[in-house]
Amino acid sequence: MEISIPEVVILRLPLYLRALNLCSDEGLEIVSSRELGVKLQLTPAQIRKDLSYFGKFGKQGKGYNVKRLAGELRRILKLDREWAMALVGVGRLGRAILNYGHFSTEGFSIIAAFDTDPAQVGKKVSGLTVQNISELRPTLADRGISIGIVAVPPGEAQNMINLLVACGIQAVLNYAPIVARVPKGVRLRDIDPVTALRSVTYYLR
Amino acid sequence: MEISIPEVVILRLPLYLRALNLCSDEGLEIVSSRELGVKLQLTPAQIRKDLSYFGKFGKQGKGYNVKRLAGELRRILKLDREWAMALVGVGRLGRAILNYGHFSTEGFSIIAAFDTDPAQVGKKVSGLTVQNISELRPTLADRGISIGIVAVPPGEAQNMINLLVACGIQAVLNYAPIVARVPKGVRLRDIDPVTALRSVTYYLR
DNA sequence: GCCTGTGAATGATTTCACAGCA
DNA sequence: TGCTGTGAAATCATTCACAGGC
Numbered sequence: 001m002e003i004s005i006p007e008v009v010i011l012r013l014p015l016y017l018r019a020l021n022l023c024s025d026e027g028l029e030i031v032s033s034r035e036l037g038v039k040l041q042l043t044p045a046q047i048r049k050d051l052s053y054f055g056k057f058g059k060q061g062k063g064y065n066v067k068r069l070a071g072e073l074r075r076i077l078k079l080d081r082e083w084a085m086a087l088v089g090v091g092r093l094g095r096a097i098l099n100y101g102h103f104s105t106e107g108f109s110i111i112a113a114f115d116t117d118p119a120q121v122g123k124k125v126s127g128l129t130v131q132n133i134s135e136l137r138p139t140l141a142d143r144g145i146s147i148g149i150v151a152v153p154p155g156e157a158q159n160m161i162n163l164l165v166a167c168g169i170q171a172v173l174n175y176a177p178i179v180a181r182v183p184k185g186v187r188l189r190d191i192d193p194v195t196a197l198r199s200v201t202y203y204l205r
Numbered sequence: 206m207e208i209s210i211p212e213v214v215i216l217r218l219p220l221y222l223r224a225l226n227l228c229s230d231e232g233l234e235i236v237s238s239r240e241l242g243v244k245l246q247l248t249p250a251q252i253r254k255d256l257s258y259f260g261k262f263g264k265q266g267k268g269y270n271v272k273r274l275a276g277e278l279r280r281i282l283k284l285d286r287e288w289a290m291a292l293v294g295v296g297r298l299g300r301a302i303l304n305y306g307h308f309s310t311e312g313f314s315i316i317a318a319f320d321t322d323p324a325q326v327g328k329k330v331s332g333l334t335v336q337n338i339s340e341l342r343p344t345l346a347d348r349g350i351s352i353g354i355v356a357v358p359p360g361e362a363q364n365m366i367n368l369l370v371a372c373g374i375q376a377v378l379n380y381a382p383i384v385a386r387v388p389k390g391v392r393l394r395d396i397d398p399v400t401a402l403r404s405v406t407y408y409l410r
Numbered sequence: 411g412c413c414t415g416t417g418a419a420t421g422a423t424t425t426c427a428c429a430g431c432a
Numbered sequence: 433t434g435c436t437g438t439g440a441a442a443t444c445a446t447t448c449a450c451a452g453g454c
Contacts, residue, residue, distance in 0.1 A: 008445070014403035018384045032413065039384055044413090045447050052415055060414045061454040078406040096301035097398075102382050106399050146409055147402065171405045173398060177307050179223045179244055187408050189401040193302075193378060194311050196394040197352070198219035200376045201283040203392050204351055213423070237435065249435090250425055257437055265436045266432045 009050045013073055015040055016047070020070040032063035079107055084145045085173075086112040088160045089152035090120055090130050093175055097151055098126035110149065112139050116156070137167040146170040154178050161188075214255045218278055220245055221252070225275040237268035284312055289350045290378075291317040293365050294357035295325055295335050298380055302356055303331035315354065317344050321361070342372040351375040359383050366393075 019039045023031050033044035040047075051057055051069075054076050058064045074080050085103070087094055087110050098110060113128045114136055115121060121132045131139065139145065148164040150157055150172060157176030164172060171187040174180045177195070182188045224244045228236050238249035245252075256262055256274075259281050263269045279285050290308070292299055292315050303315060318333045319341055320326060326337045336344065344350065353369040355362055355377060362381030369377060376392040379385045382400070387393045 006445070010407050011404050013407075014400045015384060017403065018382070018400070022384060034413085039386075041386065043447065045449095046445090048413090048415060049446075056415070058414050059454070060452070061412050063413065076407065077403055078409065079403060083402070083406060083409075092301075092304055096297075096304075099297055099301075100398070102399050103402075106403075108399070108402055147405070170409045173401060173405075177223070179220060179227060181244075181246065187405045189405055191396060191398050191401060193305070193396050194307050194313070195219045195223070196378060196396060197288070197308075197313050198222065198282055198284060198311075199216050200352070200378075200392045200394055201288060202215050202218070202281065204283065204288075204375045211423070239435085248425065250427095251423090253435090253437060254424075261437065263436050264432070265430070266434050268435065 005053050009053060010077075012042075012046075012050055013077055016050075017070060017073045017077070017079075020066050020073070023066045024070070028066055030059075030063045031066050031069075033058075035063070081107070083108050083147055084143060085110045085147040085149055086114065086136070086140060086145045086164075086169075087128075087149045087151060088114045088133070088136075088164065089150065089156075090115045090123075090125050091151065091153075094151040095125055097149060097175070098128070108147070111143060112145065114139075116152075133163070136163060140164075140167050140169065147173060149173045149175070150180075151175045210258045214258060215282075217247075217255055218282055221255075222275060222278045222282070222284075225271050225278070228271045229275070233271055235264075235268045236271050236274075238263075240268070286312065288313050288352055289348060290315045290352040290354055291319065291341070291345060291350045291369075291374075292333075292354045292356060293319045293338070293341075293369065294355065294361075295320045295328075295330050296356065296358075299356040300330055302354060302380070303333070313352070316348060317350065319344075321357075338368070341368060345369075345372050345374065352378060354378045354380070355385075356380045 019036050022039060033047040036047050037044045057069050057072055085108055087097060090113050103110060113125060113130050114133050115130050116133050120130045123130050148169040150160050152160050154176050157178050158180060161172055161180055161182060165182060165186055172182060173189050173191060175191050177192050180188055224241050227244060238252040241252050242249045262274050262277055290313055292302060295318050308315060318330060318335050319338050320335050321338050325335045328335050353374040355365050357365050359381050362383050363385060366377055366379065366385055366387060370387060370391055377387060378394050378396065380396050382397050385393055
């Protein structure tokens with residue numbers, strides 16, 4: 001029987017990757033779980049235990065080879081390929097997302113943009129021609145798009161998510177400030193600065 | 206001795222607030238933990254247990270008064286006041302943050318903007334005059350700013366966070382794609398779509 | 411000596427299950 | 433009957449502690 005890996009572990013792997021990139025920048029070739037732990041404010045034991053779900057990547061007495069471990073994590077997280085994404089909503093927020101430089105350098109490309117507003121359809125934004133939402137289904141299928149980015153007003157967001165799901169999307173990155181729902185089997189991540197702030201004020205004077 | 210409330214609970218309270226707002230929009234006056242659980246994909250028991258850390262807000266046999274519970278949560282999370290924020294970095298990302306409409310409607314106002322680039326200082330962006338970073342300390346103190354927003358390139362981000370901390374900031378909302386560190390007592394929240402995506406591809410085909 | 415990988419122990423969080431009230 | 437609030441039980445996650453290898 002398959003042992004399944006806790007989701008908290010998967011959520012930490014990208015942080016390990018960030019820390020390893022930092023090690024690379026510092027010219028480090030080998031890093032120990034203790035050193036990684038200092039950078040990430042995690043215990044060494046947690047890092048070792050997390051990695052042990054996937055294999056043995058370290059050398060006793062030494063630590064982990066920075067490049068090798070980064071490569072393994074990229075493979076585990078399926079970051080050793082390009083991921084095609086579609087943006088829904090090309091208003092102010094959607095345009096800012098298209099201009100965000102860090103997606104493409106990390107293997108995530110927005111290759112299609114959609115809007116429900118006929119006035120937007122056909123316009124060029126950041127090198128993409130805005131398509132009518134009715135073209136969503138064939139475009140997702142033909143162009144191998146697995147991730148949808150939702151950047152529409154809150155009132156429309158759940159409908160757009162439902163539409164993406166109905167068209168076979170596998171994951172949604174939701175920028176709308178709502179409680180979004182997706183069926184089991186579809187993955188959802190929310191980018192919501194207001195929710196982040198609301199959980200922080202509790203601790204402030 | 207004070208019993209301290211688990212951080213996971215605090216992280217869920219803003220979601221409860223979102224769900225309650227949705228109930229309000231639907232014209233609901235009373236909601237049960239079961240109904241909230243359906244909206245949030247959480248178990249009713251978890252919602253009741255979470256709320257029980259703070260008091261008894263429900264009516265047996267009925268449920269929770271939507272308006273009343275929303276009000277209590279706002280009070281608990283200290284959202285019954287205005288929070289002043291300072292933005293550091295007025296490049297493309299910083300400007301998009303200034304244009305993001307959902308902060309001010311939720312009681313979070315960006316009332317000062319800073320940049321290290323002398324060419325930016327003195328310019329007006331979204332109604333704010335960009336200030337020299339050297340004015341950070343007096344401005345935070347004089348204007349009662351408790352939250353700093355970091356939107357500078359990755360290489361400068363940790364330095365800017367250190368500076369904010371040195372100037373007495375209580376919380377940092379970090380948009381830079383780095384592993385950021387803050388001392389104990391300062392709260393950090395990261396807004397990082399690439400990290401969100403990296404944790405999602407693991408589950409995709 | 412130093413650090414990994416990992417069962418066992420501890421600690422935290424979630425869920426159960428039910429008393430008590432509307 | 434229906435739902436809350438809550439101890440107790442169950443589950444899940446983290447940390448400990450040490451065998452084993454460099």
